[in-house]
Amino acid sequence: MSDGPTYGFDTLQIHAGARPDPATGARQTPIYQTTAYVFRDADHAAALFNLQEVGFIYSRLTNPTVAVLQERVATLEGGVGAVCCSSGHAAQIMALFPLMGPGCNVVASTRLYGGTVTQFSQTIKRFGWSAKFVDTDDLEAVKDAIDENTRAVFCESIANPGGYVTDIRALADVADAAGLPLIVDNTSATPYLCRPIEHGATLVVHSTTKYLTGNGTVTGGCIVDSGKFDWSANDKFPSLSEPEPAYHGLKFHETFGPLAFTFHGIAIGLRDLGMTMNPQAAHYTLMGIETLSLRMERHVENARKIAAWLEADDRVDYVTYAGLPSSPYHDRVTAHYPRGAGALFTFAVKGGYDACVKLVNALEIFSHVANLGDARSLIIHSASTTHRQLTPEQQEAAGAGPGVVRVSIGIEDADDLIADLDQALSKASA
Numbered sequence: 001m002s003d004g005p006t007y008g009f010d011t012l013q014i015h016a017g018a019r020p021d022p023a024t025g026a027r028q029t030p031i032y033q034t035t036a037y038v039f040r041d042a043d044h045a046a047a048l049f050n051l052q053e054v055g056f057i058y059s060r061l062t063n064p065t066v067a068v069l070q071e072r073v074a075t076l077e078g079g080v081g082a083v084c085c086s087s088g089h090a091a092q093i094m095a096l097f098p099l100m101g102p103g104c105n106v107v108a109s110t111r112l113y114g115g116t117v118t119q120f121s122q123t124i125k126r127f128g129w130s131a132k133f134v135d136t137d138d139l140e141a142v143k144d145a146i147d148e149n150t151r152a153v154f155c156e157s158i159a160n161p162g163g164y165v166t167d168i169r170a171l172a173d174v175a176d177a178a179g180l181p182l183i184v185d186n187t188s189a190t191p192y193l194c195r196p197i198e199h200g201a202t203l204v205v206h207s208t209t210k211y212l213t214g215n216g217t218v219t220g221g222c223i224v225d226s227g228k229f230d231w232s233a234n235d236k237f238p239s240l241s242e243p244e245p246a247y248h249g250l251k252f253h254e255t256f257g258p259l260a261f262t263f264h265g266i267a268i269g270l271r272d273l274g275m276t277m278n279p280q281a282a283h284y285t286l287m288g289i290e291t292l293s294l295r296m297e298r299h300v301e302n303a304r305k306i307a308a309w310l311e312a313d314d315r316v317d318y319v320t321y322a323g324l325p326s327s328p329y330h331d332r333v334t335a336h337y338p339r340g341a342g343a344l345f346t347f348a349v350k351g352g353y354d355a356c357v358k359l360v361n362a363l364e365i366f367s368h369v370a371n372l373g374d375a376r377s378l379i380i381h382s383a384s385t386t387h388r389q390l391t392p393e394q395q396e397a398a399g400a401g402p403g404v405v406r407v408s409i410g411i412e413d414a415d416d417l418i419a420d421l422d423q424a425l426s427k428a429s430a
Ligand SMILES: Cc1ncc(COP(=O)(O)O)c(C=O)c1O
Pocket: 087, 088, 089, 090, 113, 115, 116, 156, 160, 185, 187, 188, 206, 207, 208, 209, 219, 220, 221, 371, 372
């Protein structure tokens, strides 16, 4: 699309980043199923390898199909650039990689996807990094947790699984005052419901595996850069502000300005960590994004109906959906997430752990899977699966205690989903 008028979300989700294929006129973005790209001549190759010219070298770094997806997600999130990679977890490592070094820490919300809690509390230690977990509603606790070795603050916009909604602006202000970037995992909200950069986030990460693709076909991740952070304001981010030996002393921030993080992600991150998205995955995700707004509207509409029905049911103890008027986050949702609180929430079944297991086994339309953000409705007992590696305290803090199940409400007929829950709850409480 040309740099002309500003288009609406529904137009951008179909067109941003894409143009008819220059070689064939193909209207849909082709799947460039190629590993390498022929250089025009030796000078062209040298310029590409020196980062003096932007182009395609090798698909571990760049690929035209993936590039369209990068531009599309960056546009929808209101960022200046994006780097796609092989999964949401890869995106988290890729986001932290330029910021961290041995001895550095990230201050992270306690309310995160269980896999992220494990990645941050266990795996990153092997790089000499660490995480400090805090309740991000307690801004004083966040301030106290930040020390001279902190390099980022990390949260989810709508947290998986608990129906918790972050006040991104308040957290961004705390990070900003400490000279730190705020990284927001926007997987559950998607840019249709929330654009964290507008609320002060520096970087946005996604598991594109979920709502962006929307059909449970491929794994992928993406990091979007706001382009607004001054990486040279202090000496905390030498990978971006200091000379890079692998590129003859090039300084990413000085050379690429607002695109420094994106260029670093491709030229160093993908080149050396190799967590690359393949063009087939990019294709499926591009197909999914074309209908993102339509799907999210239906996801939210169904989630509202089903959460209200569950809340009124005697067999259910409580429902954590932030879109319910009874939610402690209802005002925050109205102010910051006006299109709705997503379609992911937990509910507690009377009868605890055993009743949860019976419910999951009895459902017919809901699939029992470790995934979310599919067009299909999904359910999981987080404590025994996705959050299994966490301590009981961490499970409770994440909203994934043993007595709750997590649902990802799909876009089927809400009445059919309610009927399915009704019959399964009867079996669970029998
Ligand atoms: C909120 C959130 N972030 C990140 C991830 C990790 O994504 P992936 O499975 O694509 O690595 C998940 C996975 O469930 C998630 O729910």
